Amino acid sequence: MFEKTVYRKRLYLLKRKRNIKIFFLFIIFTFTILLLFFGKIQIVKYDYYSGLSTRNIKKIEKLTPLRGLIKDREGNIIADNRLSFDLIIPRENLMGKRKIRTIKQLKKFLNIYNKKNKTINSLRNFGTYYLSDEDLSFKDVNYFYSNQEEFNNISLRISPRRLYVLGETGSSFIGYVGEANQKEIRKYNLNIGDFVGKTGIEKYYEKLIKGEKGERIQVVNSRGVLNKIIKSIPPKQGYTLNLTIDSTLQRKIEKLLIDEKRIGSVIVLNPKNGEILSLVSTPLFNPNIFTSYFSQQEWEALINKEGKPLINKTIKGLYSPGSIFKLVVGLAGLEERLISERSIVNCYGYKEIYKKIFHCWKTSGHGPMNLISAIEQSCDVYFYMLGKSLKIDVIKHYATMMGLGEKTGIDLVGEKSGLVPSRTWKKKIYNLIWFPGETISVSIGQGPILVTPLQIAQMFSIIANRGYYITPHLLKYYNNDKKKIFPKYKMKKVPIKKQNFEKIIKGMWRVVNGEKGTGKLAQVQGIDICGKTSTVQVISKETLKSKVKNKKEKRWSNHAWFGAFAPRKNPEIVVVVMIEHSGGGGEIAAPIAGKIIKMYFKDLR
Amino acid sequence: MKNLVKYFNYQLFFIPFLISLIGILTLYSIHKTNGSFFYEKQLFFLFFATICFLFFSVINLEKLLNLSTPFYSIIIISLIYLIFFGEKVSGAKSWLKIGGFGIQPSEIGKIFVILMIVKIFRKHFEGPIDFMDFIKISVIVGIPVFLIFLQPDFGTVLTYGFIILTFLIIFGLKKNLAILFIFLAIILSVVSWNYVLKDYHKKRIINFLHPEQDPLGYGYHTLQSKITIGSGGFKGKGYLKGTQKKLGFLPAQHTDFILSVFAEEFGFVGVTFVLWLFLYLFYIIYKIGVTSETIENIMLSGLVLGTLFFHFLINVLVCIGKFPVAGITFPLFSYGGSSIITIFSLLGLVENVYLSRFIKS
DSSP states (O other): OHHHHHHHHHHHHHHHHHHHHHHHHHHHHHHHHHHHHHHIIIIITHHHHHHHHHHHHEEEEEEOOOOOOEEOTTSOEEEEEEEEEEEEEEGGGGSTTHHHHHHHHHHHHHHHTTOTTSOGGGOEEOSSEEEEEOSOOHHHHHHHHHTGGGGTTSEEEEEEEEEETTTTTTHHHHOOEEEOOHHHHHHHTOOTTOEEEOSHHHHHTHHHHSOBOEEEEEEEOTTOOEEEEEEEEOOBOOOEEEESOOHHHHHHHHHHHHHTTOOEEEEEEETTTTEEEEEEEESOOOGGGGGSOOOHHHHHHHHHSTTOTTSOHHHHOOBOOGGGGHHHHHHHHHHTTSOOTTOOEEEOSEEEETTEEEEOSSTTOOEEEOHHHHHHHTOHHHHHHHHHHHOHHHHHHHHHHTTTTSOOOOSSSSOOOOBOOOHHHHHHHHOOOOOHHHHHHHHTTOSSOBBOHHHHHHHHHHHHTTSEEEOOBSEEEEEOSSOEEOOOOOEEEOOSOHHHHHHHHHHHHHHHHSTTOTTGGGOBTTBOOEEEEEEEOSSOHHHHHHHOSOTTOGGGSOEEEEEEEEOSSSOOEEEEEEETTSOOIIIIIHHHHHHHHHIIIIIOO | OHHHHHHOOHHHHHHHHHHHHHHHHHHHHHHHHHOOOHHHHHHHHHHHHHHHHHHHHHSOHHHHHHHHHHHHHHHHHHHHHHHHHOOOBTTBOOOEEETTEEEOHHHHHHHHHHHHHHHHHTTOOSSSBOHHHHHHHHHHHHHHHHHHHHTTOHHHHHHHHHHHHHHHHHHOBOHHHHHHHHHHHHHHHHHIIIIISOHHHHHHHHHHHOGGGOTTTTTHHHHHHHHHHHHHTTTOSOTTOOHHHHTTOSSSTTTTTHHHHHHHHHHHHHHHHHHHHHHHHHHHHHHHHHTOOSHHHHHHHHHHHHHHHHHHHHHHHHHTTSSOOOOOOOTTTSSOHHHHHHHHHHHHHHHHHHHHTTOOO
8 A cells, every 4th residue: 555655656756757858858949949040030131130220220311402493584583492390290209108298299289379170190100200280380480499398299390491482473384382292202202291393394394493402321329319420411402493584574464464354375475586575374373372281172272263273374275276377378378379469359248168158257348358458357258268279288287387286395394285187187086087168267267276375476486587486485594503504495497488478477567557457456656566366256156146045154255366576677576465255356465465565665675 | 064065056056147147247238338237236136146046045945835825925915015005116016115125026926936836736646737726726826916917017927827837737737627728718818808908918919910010119129129139140249339239229128138139249159158058057957856756846846947948938039029028037137136036046946956865954
């Protein structure tokens, strides 16, 4: 019995020892595994962790450069830089225990100025910091700095912002800057939160204007506290853009249109060198609103506002050229020797062509017309007959030669090319053949033909120069401290005989100065102005009569065009006025052009 | 006394002593960067721990076992006292202030919990643990664990769990109890996930499973620890030359992540040496255990071995990112007076076991 107990006791002890032995085998096995783990981390993946370790220490900070200035031709600043104060929170202050205090401070600061819409959730993550509120007012900044101890977990960042000194002036072509989107960040090598040109000059010359980023490499500890600066490259400001724009003239023209509540475009340029003196598109907008906080509603209100202020109508507005196109048809007739100055067409107020009646705008008829008087009085019948014999493809050939239906290549983004029809065009788009009857309406610039005001301005430069032009542009030169660079703009020739231009110009002179000229309201004492009026129907008379209820609605009114250059000999300026839905070119657009020409010659010189 | 010098197992003392010295060297390296004086205090604690080792190695084990109930009670009372009157130090009421010194009863308690287990189960001569046995051990360990849980100090709770785990390893479980156990474990984990664990615990666990989701948030510490270890490479960056440590990217350098600091400066070579020291220490304890002839001695050495091993293992796994950050220190190596005193006392008990085969006290 006793032996049995001793035996059982021994067996029991042996079992416990056996368990401990197995356990120790497990321990040895574990150590082997641990050693393998350390080997993997410290030997196999050494390079990887070593790399992470040095990245831990170095903090690379990109330094935002100042955007280049934009100046007008006189050196007046249009776009400048100003300081902006943004409320930011370093990332580590939103981690762990500090978070509660940080949020408390933030709430307190925001509540003081009743910015309840800016909650903690609206914080935007920029990696090493969070952005809470942008472009604080001076009151806010002042409060922050005088109570800095209270807000030690949040801080202010000072950064440059765009300032458009002239406000609304030139907004259509200057454009504006906004925060870069993903695509722009990749294209221009930017960081999140950087500003980039969104439209206009700001966008077109982004690469010149943006400057070069600086870099600061620092050694920091885990709290982001600076130990020392290893390397520092200061940022380089972008080039200053010196535009061809005369901001005084620009502003005067803008005021002229706004006072009369006109929606439309005005272009003033120097035909000799293509320099644009004014590029007006109304209504205007203030580009400064884009540089600080901007709500979705404000944005929608702006894009839906009557007259679409954000659309630059000088390059994006597409309109039928109307009677202005008669100049092209006339030139084509002369070049093709289908007419001479003395060829006569009798106008009875209408003409039956291809068994259809085509009306002249003057229902009583103009009587016998030659090229000069047909231009002067804008006789439709004369050009119906000329167009009929020219045929559509020849008209297209000359229109293209005069720069219509194609982008001018101005230094702005989003320019439209417009449209000049042809047989192949109709075949391609509608898969239909061209009917000769369609040519008749195209001859007076109606029907499927669309141009931009800038194209018309370029065409007037060709006529004013009697056969050559330089692409209209806005940039005269750009410079920084060290260099000054003038872009080269090539002179382009148009293969039309000079004497044919002279004949057309004779007609254009009579438009303003002739007894029966349609553009007499553009006259300015002492200045020889040549021009052409145009009144574009936006709806045919028959449709207006039969289908439209409220005929007095503005949107059914005609577009008014007036193009001009002056003086007749050795022209200095081309002026193109295009007013949407306003009435006749002679009544509405011509006087505006006259005032602008007067401003240029009498007030500015 | 003569016999004591003759039969004393010197390795059992000097190996852990060496590990602690290496720990103090590492604490000195930390002092060089942030000016903390952990190394000085730890040196004092090591001195005190040595006395405890000697005390526990010569004490009459039989008498100590008989006294373990009152000692155990004192620990429980002080833990209850802490719940009501304790001050929170870094989030937990675990410090008892006695005349200028702070001790953690939860640490010291391990000694007496182990002694209580030995006392109660020494008469146990039957096979695997049955239900009643399990209830007994659950109560012995459960009372202090519950009180520590209220402090709350989850890292220490976990180390108490190691004691039960080791106990089960030594004695084995009856089959039906094992099944019940697994079942309970599942229920417990579900319940604790939903009702007990705080959000930051859950985040730690989720993050541990998917560290790539939030490298700068809760995964930050684990990643930083791996970077610290990995950038040490084979030979290390050299003593006092750790950059990760220096720039403060690594949290809890003197406690949870002290091994990472060491690994950065001494590399794979240094880590292998420290691991070898631990393995050697475990071997000595194991050897003493399996050569003992009484159940008390086997149990005591086995429990000390298991508790120490799991404690060691979890910390290493945390450092290399294989276990969620648990708030467990590196035994002998990390800063902490109560911890080092407790471990040396436990090792002293193992020495006592060893000496008992030569000297009849």
